[in-house]
Structures are given as C-alpha cells and as structure tokens.
Amino acid sequence: MQQHFEIHPSRIQRGVMLGFHALIAVAVAFHVEPPAMMLGGLALTGLLALRQLRRLQNAETVSLKIDPHGASIELRQGGQPHFFCKYKVYATRWFAILKLIDKRKTRTLILNPECCNSIQSYRRLRYALQSTDRT
Secondary structure: OOEEEEEOOOHHHHHHHHHHHHHHHHHHHHHOOOHHHHHHHHHHHHHHHHHHHHHHHOOOOEEEEEEOOOOEEEEEEOOEEEEEOEEEEEEOOOOEEEEEEOOOOEEEEEEOHHHOOOHHHHHHHHHHHHHOOOO
C-alpha cells in the first residue's frame, strides 16, 4: 500500500540556517585581520545567507509517495514526478535526512516535525522511510 506525504517548507530550518550564517559572520569579524578581507568575508557571508533565505522562502510543497513493496519513492514537485529507487535515511532524535539518489540527479531533504501536517504524519513518514530504507 502506497503512502502519501506532503512536505512543507520549515521555519525551523530557515532559523537554523540564518543562525549558522550569523555565527560565521561573527567568526569572520573577530578572526580576520586585514579590514578589506574582513569586509569581503562579511559581504560574502551576507550574500550567501540571502541566497539561502530566498531559496527557502520560495520553496514549494513537495509530495512524497512511498511504495514499500516496490521499494521506491516518488517525489512530485511542481507537478513533475521523479522516481528514486535508491535512497538513504539518516535519522536522529530531532530530524531525519532523506537522500534520494538517481543516475542523473541527487536530492536531499531535511525532514522535521514542522514540515508535515501533524506530528503523527511525521512519525508515519519516519517509520515508512526506515522500514523500507534501501541504499
């Protein structure tokens, strides 16, 4: 029986990403000596943070369809389906990383409870992914 899951953009992931960029900016400000290099490093860090922020804000909902018998995952984004037969799940207590591998394309999704409709949906997603994990 196939299981369907909707993956939404996460505010937690956006906050963690901005926190890491701020930490890098503080490290550059205190540890880079020539002022020109420090300003360049700060500008580069700021531009990278803006790029990542825009990418996360413009992210759309992704649909996952897990087929436990066929051991494949269908990822549907923007109405376009992509099928992955090889994937790996890295699960921690707070989140899971789903790495989808294809001959032409590799995709990585960071899954946390906020990205699903409910905590029960997130738990079912983690269970479905771990029970059909194929490397």
